[in-house]
Amino acid sequence: MADTKREIERKYESDDSGLPDLTGVAGVAAVVDKGVAQLDAVYHDTTDERLAAASITLRRRTGGSDAGWHLKFPVAPGVRDEIRAPLSDSVPPELAGLVRSRVREAELVPVVRLRSDRDVRDLLDADGRLLAEVSVDSVRAERLTGGGGSAQWTEIEVELADDGDPVFLDTVEKRLRKAGVQPSKSASKLARALAETAPRGRKRRLPQRSAAEPVTAGDHVLAYVRAQRDAVVALDPAVRQDEDDSVHRMRVATRRTRSALRSYGKVLDRAATDPIGAELKWLAGELGVDRDREVLTERLTAALAEVPPTLVSGPVGSRLLTWANASRGGSRRRLIGVLDSERYVALLDALDALINEPPLLKAAAGKPDKVIAKAVRKDFGRLSGLVTEAIELSPGQDRDVAVHEARKQAKRTRYAAEAAVLALGDPAKALARSMKSLQGLLGDHQDSVMVRQTLREISAVAHAAGESSFTYGVLYGREEGRAAAVEAALPGAWQAITGTTDV
Incomplete structure (x- = not known):
């Protein structure tokens, strides 16, 4: 079974001088030598390195205290979520599933082998608690696909202890920089290995970057x-x-x-x-x-909590829980x-x-300001017709359907406006905000429609079991009131939107 760990670390270039003295780092009471571990890791990817292009790493590692399979997803610079699975000969299915959206139908194969001699130091505070683990890694990299070569280097790695304060890494870095140690140019060992062992003339998939500015x-x-x-x-x-x-x-x-x-x-x-x-x-x-x-459950649970105990008749709460699960x-x-x-x-x-x-x-x-604005105005025009129709209809099923259609069109207009923000700027942002607000109002009405339908269904089951249906009627009546409040507020809300829209 896989488990997940948040990994916060920084990497630095190293030379023959090894690790600078860290005994004077603020907050560090002791630097404990943990010895040298031999690590052997084989990294898997597609032959065109799709995982590496997304800064994702998948490896099988032996040696050290955490032998097994490790899958790492980037979270922020220097921060990754590491998902671990027990050691096995092939990629664990649960890890293969987690990269399926990247890999698709391609095969995961060994691409690089890294063997490291890891000289480890633990940085402890005055109470003996671990602050960070610092290691000097002597790395030997070997390309396993495409006729690549080999490389070797030494680096310093500082990994924050679980639940540690990331500010501590700044303190350690200040000491390292003072000793002449510089941050690594590579985000990970794998990235450096792929770059330094790539066959000559081969074009690699580079890490994904934002597309060029749209014109x-x-x-x-x-x-x-x-x-x-x-x-x-x-x-x-x-x-x-x-x-x-x-x-x-x-x-x-x-x-x-x-x-x-x-x-x-x-x-x-x-x-x-x-x-x-x-x-x-x-x-x-x-x-x-x-x-x-889930949405209906949250609404029903909250609504039941507002009903006075004297109006709760029968096992209503357990009925709702059974329906939810x-x-x-x-x-x-x-x-x-x-x-x-x-x-x-x-x-x-x-x-x-x-x-x-x-x-x-x-x-x-x-030109974006013309083509995109025209599309947004077209969506807004459709919305205007649907809202007007909903307002003019009498309360009942036809109005419920009309409000639902208006809600869907408000959502579509909102998304069209979001897509237009880069081209149209503030007017598109304002329209997107207005549409989100209107979508919320109309969504509350649709939720009420769906809740009332659900209450009828649950009430029927409860009645068949010989239970009182009184409380379901109370909840139903309150939902009718909420829907009526939305319908009453809609004309004013729509008038406010039409008075400020400028796309």
Whole structure:
């Protein structure tokens, strides 16, 4: 079973002088010699080094105190999340899954072997607590693919203790710099090994960087689509590990992408993008199975907490809990199956192809402030018609449907405005904020509709079991009141938006 550790470290160049004296570093009461360990690590990647291009490392290491498989994801400069799995002959399936969005159908193969003699010192405070581990690593690198060469170097590594204060690393660095030690030019041993052992004339995938500043309307739209594609790929491991809010954020990225493809149909040919949009809708639906239930559960739980105890009749709380937990495990397994599927990988490949060889139309070459503004105004015009229709309808099912359609269009207009920020500046930012606010208002109404439907279902089950349905009626009535409040507030909210919109 894999476990995760936050790793905060800094690397420095080293020469024959070895490690400077650190006994005088502020906060350090003792420097303890832990001896020399022999480490042997084989790094795995695709033959075109896709993981290295994303600053991700996957290795199998023996020797030292943490032998096993280590998968490292970058978090910030000098900060990585290390996911560990027990030693085995092949890449553990759980780690292979975490890099699937990068690797796709390519094979993970050994690319570099690093053998290190690690001379370790522990920096301890006055109470004997570990502050940091400092090592001098004598490294020998050997390229295992592509006829590459070998290299060797020595470096100093300072790794902060678990739950340590990162400011302490600044204190250590100050002492090292005073002794003439300089930060390493490479972010990791693997990055240095790949650079120094690369076959002559071979072009490597460089670490991913931001695209050039967008110029045309097509550039702006593609920059937005690229950012959402990158978000989906980067969030994949977090979703697999069930990290908080990761499913929601990945779902939003898919919706933003689909919305941009629709809103900017004059820039990117919809004959080519509509099939991708259909697959994005499928993925968003799969991601939403648990998310929608979570939102309703939170609302129902909060609503029940507001009901006076004298109005709670029967095991309402346990009924809500049973409903909330229904099929949770099964849907979780289903989601992992979706991320492991060929259909999902094909979608990622299609997004790559869209970005690398975009189906640009004539308007793509136009000026962003004209082409993009026109698309945003078109979306806003559709929204205006839907909101007006919702306001004019009488309360009831038809109005509920109209408000729901207006909510979806507000979301689409918001995403179109977000994509337009680089081109249009503050007016687009203001519109995006207004749309987010309107989306929240209309979303509250839709949540009320869904909660009332859920209450009817749970109430029916409770009634069949011989339980009182009184409290469900109380909750239903309160939800009707919340929906009515939204409907009453909508005309004023819309008037305020139309009076300030300037796109």
